[in-house]
Amino acid sequence: MIFNQLNQSLEKTLQSYSRLNDSLASGKRLLAPSDDPNGIARAIDYTLGINANNQFKTNIDAASTSLNVTNTTLTLAEKTLSDIQSLINAASSGQQDPLNSASNAKLAGSFRDMLYDLANTKMTNNQYLFGGFRSDTQPYAAGTYDYQGDSGIVRVPIDSGATLPVNVTGNATFSYTLAAPISQQIGNGNFVHYTPGAGTTVDVEIRDATDTTVLDTFSFSNAIQMTDLLSTAIGSNDTSRMQALIQPFAQVQEQLRTTMADVGTRVFRLDAQSTWLTNNTNSLTNSLSTIVDADPVRTVAQLKQTEVTLQALRDSASRVLSQSLFDFLK
Template structure:
């Protein structure tokens, strides 16, 4: 093979430039601490690093989401603790109001405190989180969920949605609870209407009906709309029939004489009291509130649900509007019993959501630990792919420097070779 002088010069020059480029690249790696200076250095590792960067950004967003969710849930939990404390005080007032030694002024004082407690609850139901979003409005987080109407009643203006936030690749957590499920749709124990037949010859009255066993009520009352209690001969027994066709005897029993002339009767999950003298043939009815005709004024107090604010207003009106007559005392007894049961239902509803919040906070905590472990693994893999092994790099830099020096020295010698040097 014939090699020209110019070819020898070019080959030597190219060799020096290639070796110099290697030295410069290794020196840049050492100074930056990075193994990959461009995607061309390792295309596969570069793609993997890009994926890991994207995953790190996702984990950072999840961490931010978990912080926002934790703050919102902690604030909701604190709000519900305050609601529970108020309901506990309302329960104490209800029990206190049943004291027969209280006079009208005492009951008015208790009613005034209920007014303040009602206002306090109204404010709590419209609480916001740190971002200014209403906690209990469902998806409607920018407008107050509860509003006071001109007639002093309350309306829920939110929806039944539940906002969620993503805290992991396939995991979301709810960050609020809607006020309708929590504060409005509270089970009402007084979901039946009771009435004494106008032609009864005895003077007994029937108390408000209380649903003490909802399962029995749901399965045994239906398909009847109304149950009829008929007093037997001598006023010493009773039979209860439904209005379904054919009528079926649902219950019967003996009326035991007692000093206060009060008889407690249970049927289909409902309990009522008959107070006063009972005569043969007297009849009393128990009607499902849902079966009342539209527009019946009794529907307001006999619905399947009764909101917390509505129940407190019901209790307050009871204390304000009942006097000291025997009838008033019996009415007050019945309404206080209903209020007490409904307050317990409300407290159970709040407690159920508090339990759910605790579970959600636990999920956030455990997910945060999982994300932290994934982030640590990602950081380790990123370091393995991108960070420089200084021992190897410095050794390589030394070797490449020696090769460069050798190339430079050999170039000097080769550049001095020429046929003209032998023609002297």
């Protein structure tokens, strides 16, 4: 009876000693599900949360890169539009000579090419920024400058149940939608009528000072086409066309600034969410460590105490085994 009890105690203490040694070597408190079923369940939850946060952080990093490139591109486009406005004001004054006319027309052409290049900006993964869902297709066609993308908005998860758009489309950036017809008198006394067409197309009609005789008509659907028209108008010293383009350029610049503000808001939100995820991940990691990681100081103390217990059991077992049958019969 006494021998069986000692044997069971020895086995139990040896198991505890072995487990403490393993825990000290691995640095882990939980070595098997049976060690702490509830703790294991919480550890799994914490681990899943950490993994999810890491994926959200990866999404945010990619989204931030894309939006920062977008913001830089829009800043350059906005500066180009401001330069175009200055050029129109100078060229449409009626004071330019043929030499200035040719030079300004060439400058307008360079602005057109700059806007064209910016609107067709690619990321390092060869995806176009402003093509919508058609990010593998060049958004603006060469020569016609027609928009070939779509209105698709790409959203990525940044938290459980939360997504954020990571792109802007060409139509929302380099074009504007005319809600209703507009008429106005321009600097040379003629009248201009702007009429909404399909999508972002604007039809323009220039009439004489009596607003009865049609002198010119043209249309455009984006800032690149507008700048192309401007280059031709400057080259031919067509002040009516130049002045008729002032309002559309102001409209598209306002639209672009609105898009820039929206992109800035998204970047700010991503930064805030990234900080929150980092803090939350640190909290989950600390909670996970509390459950699964062993305290080295405590483990060593427990190991020493177990060694003392084990030695005492061995001494007791030795004394019991050394006793003779005569000793038990006394």
